[in-house]
Amino acid sequence: NFMLTQPHSVSESPGKTVTISCTRSSGSIASNYVQWYQQRPGSSPTTVIYEDNQRPSGVPDRFSGSIDSSSNSASLTISGLKTEDEADYYCQSYDSSIVVFGGGTKLTVL
């Protein structure tokens, strides 16, 4: 099966914009939807982006998702960073009904 590779950690200052990448090892990133989950310490994951670029109700429009077929990767972009955005972020996709999660990226807002 395929893997989803994320940077281990990223950091940025409040008010800035950060982008977290998620690269698919084989198969096309565009062939199956990509989701992004936010997980704060001690809490269950919650969805911030689903179906590549859709935001669930209640998720601020500071969060956006995209896919890039040329790099075979998906990206989560968070603009106007707030300290409350500090969390772990996981991408997720699937192929032939087998689900794969990325290794997770720790976002530090300092």
Add this chain to the structure above:
Amino acid sequence: QLQLQESGPGLVKPSETLSLTCTVSGGSISSSSYYWGWIRQPPGKGLEWIGSIYYSGSTYYNPSLKSRVTISVDTSKNQFSLKLSSVTAADTAVYYCARWGYDILTGYYSWFDPWGQGTLVTVSS
């Protein structure tokens, strides 16, 4: 509002079978628009999908765990369950259940939402 709640022993001995149940409330597990999944997270590590089940009983498993995993559904109780056999310390994790979106017309899958609160299972003698 749909809620999921995991239940089961918090301590399992090595070589034994881990058994967990997820109870779904506020909605029917028999919806054609969703699968139901188990995901785990070892302490300090990332998320790992274990497997998913449809209300009809159709299942998909993580290939790396397939030989040890059984997921079943009980529509009369609105529950689905996980059994993981021959556990070792490496199976120590927080185990989550979650609903997985599914479009029956296109065959596409979507997001896991909502998730249960998770339950920590420790494998130790």
